[in-house]
Amino acid sequence: MMLAELVSTADRVGATSSRLAKIDALADLLSRADPAEIPAVMGLLLAAPRQGRLGVGWRGISALDIAHADSPTLTVGEVDQALDALATASGTGSAAARSGILGDLASRATAAEWDFLVRAMLGELRTGALSGVLLDAIARAADRPAAVVRRAAMLSGDLGETARIALTGDEGDLEAVGLQVGRPVLPMLAATAATPSAALEVTGRASVEYKLDGARIQVHRHGDEVGVYTRSLADITHRVPEIVEIVRALPAHDVILDGETLSLDEDGGPRPFQETMSRFGAEVSRELVLRPWFFDVLHVDGRDLIDEPLSVRLAELERVVGDWRIPGIVTDDADAAEQLSRDALAAGHEGVVVKAVDAPYAAGRRGKSWVKVKPVLTFDLVVLGAEWGSGRRRGWLSNLHLGARDPSGEFADADGYVMVGKTFKGLTDELLRWQTAEFPEHESHRTASTVFLRPELVVEIAVDGVQRSPRYPGGVALRFARVKGYRQDKSPAEADTIQTLRSLLRG
Ligand SMILES: Nc1ncnc2c1ncn2[C@@H]1O[C@H](COP(=O)(O)OP(=O)(O)OP(=O)(O)O)[C@@H](O)[C@H]1O
Structure with a gap:
């Protein structure tokens, strides 16, 4: 597929505020793409997969002084390869290699194509809204129910791969996308309420848990192989060896856990969020020891648990993580929930999360099954x-x-x-x-x-x-x-x- 085709669709999508018109234009583009090109088309539209890894900044781009092509010749495949080369250029000479790749792209692109590519490389395309529209466009182009496409996207954590399966796979392939140990899924998110009692009214009987102000982690274990991922699914395994060790000692060969990590001060109180995050940044500013607090389990030894009610998942969690579980109680009593919230605040934590015990794990969703309560x-x-x-x-x-x-x-x-x-x-x-x-x-x-x-x-x-x-x-x-x-x-x-x-x- 020609890049120009994709750019003119992206322009049309950007110019209309009608969600339906956006879905139509994107579905049309996807159905015209060659099966092998679909991940590259999705990658460019979303701009997300390589964002931050390209090593391209506004300064580097504005320093280029290159005449653009008069007519379009670039294909989506060529651009995809060039972006991959940018993302993987490292070591001595990589700066020169990068500006060579950029210069080549800039001279072969038309002005309109270059404008699109710059925004894609700098992550300026508005991908948040687009991913919802793209889900519906995939469903339309593949003639599959949107709910099936959404589930596959959440569980694979990869919209490009979901599009490929939907558009080129066999009957049943989308439904077969399941949890896979080692492949992170988008985390379930929480709504907000003013008080624990108000939250309980929304959820009914609930697990009321401390809300720790640390960093979300999702941990995957297959035997000795352990992977630790952030809220946005970045792999931070090598930055948190102490968590890897703890997970290796758990009594489960295969497991996917959801939790929060944080470091404590000498008195056992939580250190500020920024200090926890400093362990994940480019420069590790201070050696702090992190520990995990797990609050959910998505899979244990061959058994997917995401469609099970929270009460079943919590029983498994207790068995697998023991003392590494986050403090909490299961209750439908407002006074008990308020008391737990006071205890959490007294211990220096942020508040509580109130979770309906009968709800499944809704990956990637901010629904009413989890409700957070923070006084500040x-x-x-x-x-x-x-x-x-x-x-x-x-x-x-x-x-x-x-x-x-x-x-x-x-x-x-x-x-x-x-x-x-x-x-x-x-x-x-x-x-x-x-x-x-x-x-x-x-x-x-x-x-x-x-x-x-x-x-x-x-x-x-x-x-x-x-x-x-x-x-x-x-x-x-x-x-x-x-x-x-x-x-x-x-x-x-x-x-x-x-x-x-x-x-x-x-x-
Ligand atoms: N017991 C807990 N259960 C679920 N999430 C918890 C718990 N303790 C701490 N958290 C953190 O709280 C967050 C839940 O709030 P939400 O889903 O709105 O995410 P958020 O947007 O990162 O919110 P916030 O900025 O309030 O942490 C989780 O992402 C997780 O990092």
Whole structure:
């Protein structure tokens, strides 16, 4: 397939706000692709699989001064190969190899194709909204029920592979996509409630568990082989040898576990989230010992458990992980749930998660079966810009412009971001230094006072609440916002939405 065909479809999808028109255009594109090209087509549309591994930054791209081709000749397959070569270039001479590959692509692409490729390479395509639309497009092109396609995508964690199976596989192949030890699945997510009692009203009888403020981990074990994955399915096995050792000692040959990891201080209290995350970053800043707390089990020794009710999974969890289980109780009593929440907070944890005991494990879904309750409200927002500081902060990028996601396109264009406030509170010198060095890599344009960023960085903000505000386009602003830290485990597509913020407005 020609790249130009894909680019013009992507343009049409970007230009319409009609979900149906998007699905039509994408389904049409997928049905025209050669079976062997489908993963490459999906990879380009989603831009996600290689994102962050390309080693391409805005500076490298804007430094290229190359005349583009007048007419399209590039195929999707050629571009896919070039991006693979970029992702795998490493070691001495890799910078030169990279700019060679980029220069070659830039000269063979037309201006419109290059514009698309740059956005794909920098991860600017709005993949969050697109993946839902693409699921429906795959279902349409393959003439299969959307629910079957969605299940296969969640369990394989791979939309490109799901598209290939749906469009080229035999009858029953999609249904046969199941859990596989060693292949991470998208984690189940939680809705929010104001109090444990309100959460219990939603779930009915529930497992009420401590909510630890660490990092989500999914652990796969097959004999001595152990894999540890983050919330976004990145493989962090080699960074957490102490967790691998613990899992190897568990009484199960094959197992998939879901949990949280965190490190504790000398008194047994939790260390801040940012310290836990420092174990996963490019530079390991400090040697902290992590430990896991498991709260779910998806598979044990040949038996898939995701469709079993939580009560069955918890019994298996108890048997397999013993003391590595997260503290919690099963109850339908509001007082008992409130007491557990007080205990969790007293021990320095974030709150509780209340989980319906009769619910299956809904991979990749934020449903009502899991409900989190945190007394300190926090939102994960996207940094849209930063103002230069004054006084002691002179020379540093400081006051952040914060945006919530708008998947419905009610206040921004579809899956754009709506500004909800600004803050410089909570920024440590270390964060100021980091921002000032990092932000230019994400810059879209600047004025004398402000550097505006492409929506690529997610920051966690604590607030005292939200209030109505005519100043901001979403009609809502943050109250007393302060920075907790950057959420490097989250992509902008996972940021909180303007609809969530508005739902918290009183009256
Ligand atoms: N007992 C628990 N059960 C489930 N998740 C837990 C538990 N303890 C801590 N967590 C963490 O809380 C998160 C649940 O909230 P949610 O699904 O909304 O994810 P999130 O968007 O990362 O939320 P948050 O920023 O509040 O942690 C999980 O992703 C997990 O990392």
